[in-house]
Amino acid sequence: MTSREYILHPAHAPRDLHIDYRKELNEQQYAAVTAGDGPMLVIAGAGSGKTRTLTYRVAWLVEHGVEPGRILLLTFTNKAAREMLRRVEGLLPTDISSIWGGTFHHIGNRILRRHAKLIGYANDFTILDREDQKDLLDTCIADAKIDTREERFPKGDVLAEIYSLSLNTERIIERVLAEQYDYFAHLAEPINKLRVVYEQRKRDASVMDYDDLLVKTLELFRMHGDVVQRYREQFLHVLVDEYQDTNKIQADLIDAVAMLHRNLMVVGDDAQSIYSWRGADYRNILSFPERYPSARTFKIEVNYRSVPGVLALANDAIKGNVHQFAKTLTPVRTGGAKPWLVACADSNQQAQFVAQRMLELRDEGVALNDMAVLYRAHYHAMELQMELTKRNIPFVITSGLRFFEQAHIKDVACFLKVTTNPHDELSFQRIARLLSGVGAATAGKLWGEFHSVLVAGGKLPETNRAVPKKAVNDWKQCAATLNQLRALKPPLKAADMVELVIEGWYESYLKAKYPNARARLEDLHQLASFGQQFESVEEFLSQLALLTNLEADDASLISSSEQEFVRLSTVHQAKGQEWAAVFVIGLCDGMFPLSRALDGLEGEEEERRLFYVAVTRAKDELYLVYPLFRMTGGEAGGFQRPSRFVGELQKQHYQELALRYQSRTW
């Protein structure tokens, strides 16, 4: 162990520790947690206590005199950040709220709020979510007078994807098109031109999209040596979670900020890298030892989660991959059964089997909450959903249902955005389009009519010739609300503003538009109370944009019932989770691996990693289920072959059950 920390902070001797690290960690975890300075790569296998290692490392640093404010902890999701900080808090009596912990985007946002002026942005910029970005790009396409009929031109959402990939992987558009969108390769020139237009539009409206939060931070760092130097000095220790999912720009940001002290600990599992399709590059983790030649590598391979049978199958499943750090998970647990491989006649029988087995498991004492069904794509679970409904088995689907992305939440947020950022054309137009008889064209006209008034801080007229007849009444109330908001004296309180919007015109709009207006209104009141914890409206709005994926069970906003549910989830969304009993369904070739995902050399390896993630979610029981015949799916229907990943498994690792000829007699 080096002693550099002690030289920096001589007041702290490692004597009065609150945590008995030796006792609470296993040998491998202990080595990583208590390692000294310098770059470190921690390869943490599934279920090996990765989060534990990271949280104890943070605690260890703090206990050894590192000021919390000098620690930077980067994660991919808000959930992971919150979880980790909460756990560190529980370990120590120290106040650790000054730790810089959060997602890459959060940290970028935090830095840019301070220095945006240096790169030609106001500090009160607003953040576009994916939908806003798509809308703005659609507007750009329309304004550029591109004939989208003559020739197929990518829509806003596709363009967003292309630009995003280009930025996040630091490849030029031409290369992204060639490698991933070859059918648009001939459109490189207009796509590049449009990107410039889009950039300018964002600047004019003083808005940033998600990618900007990373790109502009890096740009700031590259252009302003004094700024980056300040953060380099500040962050004595940088820790990164899920490093296998970083993309190029994130890796660059990490490198930029960790360059001075070089106390960089990256934690991840290359075998669980499943996001390459959105720019993640697992080579970041594979090449870490070369990029940081002095880096030490720690492997954590003791698995606490699964019974040996499940683990043996998992180890076998990933063997087919060439590009990986070799590792073998060793079980702590004993006993348990071998996984089952279940052949069903078709998807209906597959659904019946899963439902039936779930009921049996419940009778055996397994809680519904401790069971999950995993699949490659949501539509693979259609029959299952019907079957569960038929049998009254309660289930929840982990899906894109996101609280803050619902229309009514975003509508109300736009009122606040326009108030704090009068340049925000997009938010203004969204409000305008809520008025009956106003579509994209009229909304643009109204912006032209009113934006100078907004920017000048004047009062919006309640009547104007540009307002169509149908919208006259709506506009009157809407403008009144906006004027009221704009007349508020600082300090602005987000909660009050939200209530004001509801009281104004929005409530009547909601009631007319949605059958479930009552529930949505309830959401809005909860949004208001959520806003109370924020000091400023800007901060509140940033959180809204960045917290899109608030999980139902940790959102205080969403009323949670005590009822138990079986969980249905894609494998992607199951990452990091565990259940006593796991069913992986649709395991036939073409569905899993999904044939569409197989183009490209690396496609199959990523699908195999996905399979590995799926099987390593199981604690006690694992069922690999596949239909032999598929009715749905057009030309992909018909007789199916079992997944190649199943075929690769040694038979000794599973027991077989064939249901095909004996329907309903298991």
Place this chain on the structure above:
DNA sequence: AGAGTGGGCCTTTTT
């Protein structure tokens, strides 16, 4: 210019 209606299609998703 908007709103309403029927046909084809469907990977995965965080910020």
Place this chain on the structure above:
DNA sequence: GGCCCACTCT
């Protein structure tokens, strides 16, 4: 089963 797109009517 549901969403998006294109087409048609007002």
